[in-house]
Amino acid sequence: MNSGKLNNSVKILVFSTEKISDPAIDMAGLLKLHYPPTVYTITVPCSSAVKPRWIMHALEQGFDGVFIAADGTDCPYGETCTEKTGKLVQETQDKMKELGMDPARLKMAAICSICSEPFVKHVKSFVETLNGMS
Amino acid sequence: MKQDQSKKSDNIQQAKTSVSPVREDSKVAYKKRIGVYVCHCGGNISDYVDVEKVRQVVENEEGVFLAKTTMFACADSNQKEMVEDIVTQKLDGVVVASCSPKLHLLTFRAVTERAGLNKYNYVHANIREQVSWAHSDNKQGATEKAIRIVRSAIAKVRRSQALEPIKVEAVRTVAVIGAGVAGMKAAVKLAKSGVLVYLIEREFFVGGRVAQWDNLCISDETGKELITRLYDDILSHKNITLFTGAEVVEKSGSIGNFSLKVKITPRYIRMQCNKGELQKAIDVCPVEVPDKFNFNITKRKAIYHNYPGEYPQLPAIDIENCTRCGECEKVCSSIDFNQKPEYLDIRAGSILLATGFDPYEPKKGEFGYGEIDNVVTLPQFKRIVHYCNGDKLQFKGRNIHNIAYIYCVGSRQVNGENKYCSRYCCTSNIYTAIDAKKRFKDINNFHFNRGIRTYGKQEILYDESSRLGDIYLQSFEDNPPEVKVVDGKTVVSINDILTQDKKLEVEADLVVLVTGMVPRKDNSIGNLLKVPRGRDKFFNEIHMKLRPVETVIDGITIAGAGQGPKNIVESMTSALAAATKSFTIVASGELALEPTIAKVSKDDCEWCGKCDDACPYDAFTPKEIDGKTVAVVNKSVCKGCGMCLPVCPSNAIQLTGLSDDEVESMIDALMEN
Numbered sequence: 001m002n003s004g005k006l007n008n009s010v011k012i013l014v015f016s017t018e019k020i021s022d023p024a025i026d027m028a029g030l031l032k033l034h035y036p037p038t039v040y041t042i043t044v045p046c047s048s049a050v051k052p053r054w055i056m057h058a059l060e061q062g063f064d065g066v067f068i069a070a071d072g073t074d075c076p077y078g079e080t081c082t083e084k085t086g087k088l089v090q091e092t093q094d095k096m097k098e099l100g101m102d103p104a105r106l107k108m109a110a111i112c113s114i115c116s117e118p119f120v121k122h123v124k125s126f127v128e129t130l131n132g133m134s
Numbered sequence: 135m136k137q138d139q140s141k142k143s144d145n146i147q148q149a150k151t152s153v154s155p156v157r158e159d160s161k162v163a164y165k166k167r168i169g170v171y172v173c174h175c176g177g178n179i180s181d182y183v184d185v186e187k188v189r190q191v192v193e194n195e196e197g198v199f200l201a202k203t204t205m206f207a208c209a210d211s212n213q214k215e216m217v218e219d220i221v222t223q224k225l226d227g228v229v230v231a232s233c234s235p236k237l238h239l240l241t242f243r244a245v246t247e248r249a250g251l252n253k254y255n256y257v258h259a260n261i262r263e264q265v266s267w268a269h270s271d272n273k274q275g276a277t278e279k280a281i282r283i284v285r286s287a288i289a290k291v292r293r294s295q296a297l298e299p300i301k302v303e304a305v306r307t308v309a310v311i312g313a314g315v316a317g318m319k320a321a322v323k324l325a326k327s328g329v330l331v332y333l334i335e336r337e338f339f340v341g342g343r344v345a346q347w348d349n350l351c352i353s354d355e356t357g358k359e360l361i362t363r364l365y366d367d368i369l370s371h372k373n374i375t376l377f378t379g380a381e382v383v384e385k386s387g388s389i390g391n392f393s394l395k396v397k398i399t400p401r402y403i404r405m406q407c408n409k410g411e412l413q414k415a416i417d418v419c420p421v422e423v424p425d426k427f428n429f430n431i432t433k434r435k436a437i438y439h440n441y442p443g444e445y446p447q448l449p450a451i452d453i454e455n456c457t458r459c460g461e462c463e464k465v466c467s468s469i470d471f472n473q474k475p476e477y478l479d480i481r482a483g484s485i486l487l488a489t490g491f492d493p494y495e496p497k498k499g500e501f502g503y504g505e506i507d508n509v510v511t512l513p514q515f516k517r518i519v520h521y522c523n524g525d526k527l528q529f530k531g532r533n534i535h536n537i538a539y540i541y542c543v544g545s546r547q548v549n550g551e552n553k554y555c556s557r558y559c560c561t562s563n564i565y566t567a568i569d570a571k572k573r574f575k576d577i578n579n580f581h582f583n584r585g586i587r588t589y590g591k592q593e594i595l596y597d598e599s600s601r602l603g604d605i606y607l608q609s610f611e612d613n614p615p616e617v618k619v620v621d622g623k624t625v626v627s628i629n630d631i632l633t634q635d636k637k638l639e640v641e642a643d644l645v646v647l648v649t650g651m652v653p654r655k656d657n658s659i660g661n662l663l664k665v666p667r668g669r670d671k672f673f674n675e676i677h678m679k680l681r682p683v684e685t686v687i688d689g690i691t692i693a694g695a696g697q698g699p700k701n702i703v704e705s706m707t708s709a710l711a712a713a714t715k716s717f718t719i720v721a722s723g724e725l726a727l728e729p730t731i732a733k734v735s736k737d738d739c740e741w742c743g744k745c746d747d748a749c750p751y752d753a754f755t756p757k758e759i760d761g762k763t764v765a766v767v768n769k770s771v772c773k774g775c776g777m778c779l780p781v782c783p784s785n786a787i788q789l790t791g792l793s794d795d796e797v798e799s800m801i802d803a804l805m806e807n
Contacts, residue, residue, distance in 0.1 A: 009275075013801065019388070020664075023686035026234045027666050027674075029263035037275030040282065040804045041264060044792060045730060048748075049776020053785065057798050061805045074664055076388040077775035078750035088780040113664040113687060 009038040010064040010130040015050045016041045021069035021111035028116040035120045046077050048084035052092040064130045065105045072110025166227040166292050167199040169219055173207035173232035182266040184277045192284045197292050207232045213245050220249035227291040231259035231284045236686050237677050252296035259287035282804045289803040293796050299726035304390035306723050308716045309482035314342020316694025316709040317488035318364040323713035325373035332480055333376045338450035342490050348520050351565040365445040389689030390725040392482045400473030402451040407468030415466035423455045429514045437462055483720035484689045486712050491695040494544030494649040501540050501647055502617040508624055509645040512563055519570050527574035535576045538626040538642035540615055541583040545650035548611045554670050556650025556699040561592040563648045564599045579604040580640045582615040582628050608632050651699040672698040683712040691715045730774030730790050732767050738786035739764040745778040
């Protein structure tokens with residue numbers, strides 16, 4: 001079993017943003033939109049603040065996947081957030097490839113403050129993707 | 135080293151006192167003495183998470199000196215107990231595992247401050263929205279997740295430091311969106327408090343839905359009188375700037391400093407105008423369209439005002455329906471088709487959203503609506519009553535005597551979208567039915583209801599209606615009344631549960647569908663501001679009791695029926711609450727923000743300029759220190775977004791409260807077995 005598997009369930013670390021995607025994830029709970037309980041969240045101010053080393057650390061420690069719930073165009077810190085988040089994701093995926101890791105274990109999607117349903121859909125499909133990996 | 139596990143108990147009181155004194159010695163080596171409180175939230179958490187198990191597991195974590203469960207962590211009694219614990223046990227780190235930090239982060243930070251502890255030594259663990267509610271289908275999984283999240287919070291608080299908040303300017307202006315009664319009342323309240331207000335109304339006239347009503351329960355004041363009073367208040371305040379025909383089309387910034395772009399749609403009529411000529415222009419306009427103000431039971435011209443004396447007292451041209459025939463220009467020199475939309479940029483420290491509701495529009499065929507010509511909605515009926523003069527109530531040229539009211543149309547739907555009660559409609563309908571009975575001859579009212587909800591003082595109306603001889607017939611949701619046409623007559627039938635399911639029929643001259651409130655169909659402003667909506671699709675507050683007018687978007691408050699069905703009194707009350715909340719945000723002109731800023735290690739930094747390129751605020755400058763060039767952060771400019779973090783090739787930048795050590799220790803704690 002992959003060291004990241006706990007109780008045979010894939011574990012996903014979500015980097016979520018305090019002002020934008022956190023409210024959506026909270027709302028998913030309020031609306032009882034269920035998703036696997038092995039999805040954990042760490043809050044950051046902006047999705048473009050996520051360091052590749054944090055992502056690598058999570059994967060090395062056993063998380064099966066890392067999901068960046070990006071601010072998208074709603075970022076309160078500026079319009080360049082999406083581009084910068086995309087860039088750090090790309091760079092991290094390149095590094096993952098170099099290390100022989102499947103880059104699909106890192107996923108990014110824009111989650112706005114009212115995107116509860118899209119969030120749940122994204123994590124569920126990510127779980128399926130990760131389950132499909134060896 | 136653990137306490138006697140055989141004495142485990144679910145009893146909360148026992149759990150509260152289950153500190154492990156035997157671990158005292160082992161704590162000495164730890165830098166922090168951490169207190170952990172795991173909340174039941176009255177069952178919201180403990181129904182799905184084994185909170186006692188969480189407590190037992192985390193009390194063995196490094197640095198944890200005290201671990202308790204509590205029925206309501208936010209309760210005054212628990213807050214006092216926490217203060218006492220922090221003081222007497224000399225705690226210097228606190229974790230509360232409870233609801234979303236959006237709700238109670240500030241509450242518990244204040245607790246730590248009252249105990250003399252720096253509030254940034256408090257860490258919040260969200261085990262309700264992101265655990266018990268999200269995983270109510272999997273109790274074991276939820277409990278395991280809760281344990282890991284609390285461990286992660288403990289890992290963070292171990293590394294927490296005493297910090298001071300960053301002070302930033304808060305623009306002492308509030309943008310109030312929607313000039314119905316709630317928005318107008320809020321604007322007046324804010325202006326009286328001394329802050330500037332931009333009151334932004336999409337329609338050309340103020341007053342919203344209340345302007346459409348005549349006599350109002352219980353004061354008998356008309357909606358127009360109420361609007362006039364509020365409008366006069368607005369005009370008397372130099373602090374209020376009112377925009378009509380105005381819409382917010384862009385928003386940027388955040389709490390304390392929102393930037394809004396407002397589009398002002400032209401009225402195509404000059405402000406300084408000849409009123410006599412304007413009336414002639416209305417008279418000659420050949421275009422007639424259904425009048426939305428009267429719920430389409432009458433027609434209006436393309437140049438129009440909704441009623442004489444409406445505010446602002448300047449008609450507008452409905453340019454979408456105007457044919458540009460030029461007739462109005464021939465008789466009125468004030469018409470100006472050269473007017474163009476204007477765009478204004480405004481700044482506000484807070485936004486108060488009061489955009490109201492739409493009346494429920496029954497589906498075609500729903501109780502005969504749209505198919506039988508004498509079936510109308512409650513708002514239409516109110517306008518019919520308004521427009522009828524003399525002693526006869528007439529509709530489409532026919533005298534009305536028997537009126538059948540069918541309640542809860544579009545509300546309390548077991549199988550439909552609108553599960554909620556719209557609250558105002560029972561009262562409004564009975565009030566209008568009494569009004570019709572008193573004003574017109576030979577009116578017989580038949581109320582086909584599912585239980586009357588004239589709560590509070592409004593019960594007086596129900597009593598009066600009964601004494602006037604109105605007939606009440608009742609059914610359940612699964613067996614509603616039927617509306618049919620029999621021999622050219624409209625017949626409403628019901629299996630009346632008040633007479634042991636006896637089938638009763640009424641030949642009705644008019645059928646009134648007592649429709650409720652639904653969220654605005656056009657949610658463009660909600661989408662623009664990203665204000666979440668609840669299961670009922672109305673704007674959602676953070677907490678209906680504890681933070682009833684705040685949204686999860688910092689700085690944006692909500693008021694009135696945009697938040698959910700409310701009568702006028704309730705809308706006014708919520709408007710005052712929202713105005714007060716918005717006022718507290720902007721009042722001092724300064725906001726205390728999280729002290730999250732970038733810090734550069736001068737030992738690790740080799741100035742390359744990448745942080746400067748990434749920073750949207752130009753917070754970095756190169757500086758010579760100890761013989762080498764390094765990046766220096768301007769603390770007054772840095773917003774703590776962290777965009778500089780991933781671009782630094784030497785990893786010389788850390789964010790306060792989100793250092794590598796903190797993040798990686800949280801990750802480790804989440805993975806700990």
